[in-house]
Amino acid sequence: MTAQAGPPPSGTRTSEPQGAPAAPPPDLGAALSLRGLWKRFGEKIAVKGMSLDVPAGSFYGLVGPNGAGKTTTLSMATGLLRPDFGTVHVRGTDLWQRPDEAKRGLGVLPDGVRLFDRLTGTQLITYAGLLRGMDRDTVASRTADLLRAFDLTKDANTYVVDYSAGMTKKIALASALIHAPGTLVLDEPFEAVDPVSAANIREILADYVASGGTVVVSSHVMDLVQRMCDHVAIIAEGQVLAAGTIDEVRGEQSLEDRFVDLVGGRSTGEGLGWLRSSSASS
Template identity: 55%
Template sequence: MPDRTEAENAPSPGAADQVGPVPAVRVRGLWKRFGPQTAVSGIDLDLPAGRFIGLVGPNGAGKTTTLSMVTGLLRPDMGKVEIGGHDVWTDPVAVKSRIGVLPEGLRLFERLSGQELLAYNGRLRGISGAETDKRASQLLDVLDLGDARHKLVVDYSTGMRKKIGLAAALLHNPEVLFLDEPFEGVDPVSAQVIRGVLERYTRSGATVVFSSHVMELVESLCDWVAVMAGGRIKAQGRLAEVRGEAPSLQQAFLDLVGARAVDGADGLDWLGGGR
């Protein structure tokens, strides 16, 4: 499977019919139900290329389900997804060569060392052994995993597992990187390292799409946001546009999703006093 450099030279079906730049991700009418529960309700998204994009929402909003469908890990009930002009379901080889994915609940080959894991991923991607070793060594060093390159992944901490997962997702130099809660459970030092790598990656013209429910983090990292709640997109656009007149993205988010305040009238007047 070609890496990003080769993929950029491949023709893009229908690209000539596009008006203006092709979005990194284009979603139309995406639906997903699990039995009687509707997780994603016919959403439309246009995520611009070369941006740091946040998909934000409360727990249970449908973020993980949406990312799973967008990246081809979960088949939608209805709708269409294109990445760089290629349909995720009818042209999966072209799409998978262009994307990197760090999913929630990442599962790794735990009996491999970090270096062996990256070597295995490189071979799967069709990258030569010498090039894989070079990229793997650089990623391990930049992500502060150099001293743990020969350590089994089963013995990695949560932060180390996130970083080796990120290294595997970046190894083939994808055009678009999808990350599901990449900072959850990560210590501040590892979070800062991950953040630095992602910022460097987007400065090269690549696109990062990551889900989160931490508004302060999104506001500090992203220049484009989509707000999701109840399986629907409540707002999408540049950070300043979505925030509007609100003092922070946090407040704009609370207004958009209809969060309510909790006070004594909710039946918790007994809590915290009268022991």
Template identity: 70%
Template sequence: MWDRTVGDLVDAAAPALELRALGKRFGEKVAVDGISLSIPTGSCTGLVGPNGAGKTTTLSMATGLLRPDAGQALISGVDVWQHPTEAKQLVGVLADGVKLFDRLTGEQLITYHGLLAGLDAETVARRCQDLLTMLDLTGAGTTLVVDYSAGMTKKIALACALVHAPRLLVLDEPFESVDPVSAANIRDILQGFVRGGGTVIVSSHSMDLVQRMCDHVAVIAQGHVLAAGTVDDVRGASTLEDRFVELVGGRQHLQGPTWLNQS
């Protein structure tokens, strides 16, 4: 019987990620309301929006973690929900709030992810050491992940997302709880990944970080895409933060109650 490989399904001309009328409802609440979005190959794209905008739900549906109620998600032309095994070979995911197998050491956790992705043991061992060195975790490789700090846990999760050399990296709040030096090192790694032909999607609340790091951005609110394109096109003549506030609304110029005044 003929076995299909991921290479048979990949469309080299397709966007790195394409969402087509993607929708998700939780009871009466519409979390994602028919989002359509195209992420260019070789880009670093920021996904920004207020709390409850639907960012995490969108990324979860786009990467095979949460089944959509409607629409399609395609990674390099591969339908995530028609061909989940093949699609997941193309993507590395750092999901916000997803618990790791933290009773493994850092080295064991990376190895587990590499073997699960179909890599041979020798390749996994070599890549594991490369990733631990690159992320400044060499001394923590034999330590249980449960004993890691929040920042170290983010870094080991990133290593797990990278070990199978995906085409697309989807990172949900990757810099949360990460110290400034580690954050700068991670940015360098991600920029190198993009220069090598990969694509990065970063969900973040930091407009400054997205403006400095990303070349494309999509603004999401209430389950809709409000604006998408290059960072320069979306922000126009203002900063990305000002443009974000203008699109999303809700800014209140408050001085606080009088009892907070000290004079």
């Protein structure tokens, strides 16, 4: 299957910047295959030649410190942000050459997602389904199923603006699932979510992967990624430092210790002796 069908869209260059090493060919069997992605904002290069393969059927964690380029990478991987260079393939389909076809297989929960919060929960999921071109009967049936699965049935007719942070994450995720995508890309889905809602989301995602779906999730919580994911990539300064199965990446260490070893930046309390002596005397 060839992915290059005509010239790239205006503003996207598939070849690497001058002097950068050539990226290998994409893996057309992967759920997501990123090749040589670059993105600059002003003087800052946020992503530097990112290449990464997400195996189909995997639960893939993307971890990195603040400012590592996680959100920028996921935005480019889902068509929300155009790369300066590089390509993205969604199960073999070039995202920028054939965006409609590629995006049909994606469900996306962006970081800081803005919802139409003057709609009720039912209306929001319904709207998401109709935007995908689904028929009303299927949308109605799936909306009821999703509200029940996310424990939102009793709040189905409440406006989303009145939802808690956890409920908002769940209704946004339900909207991303309505069209039964093959791949879910979730940017910080557990941020500001209470433990009960987080457990509910994890269970639904685990069932989704067990049924053949692929999940890509970014998170700062290493223990959560270690328990939940089977693959992981550690990134910093817009580059991949390590990628593979959880066991391959962490080796004999915990994922958190391996992350700190690769990323660095751990500091001590040196110079804060005054704080310890102050607390001891109070």
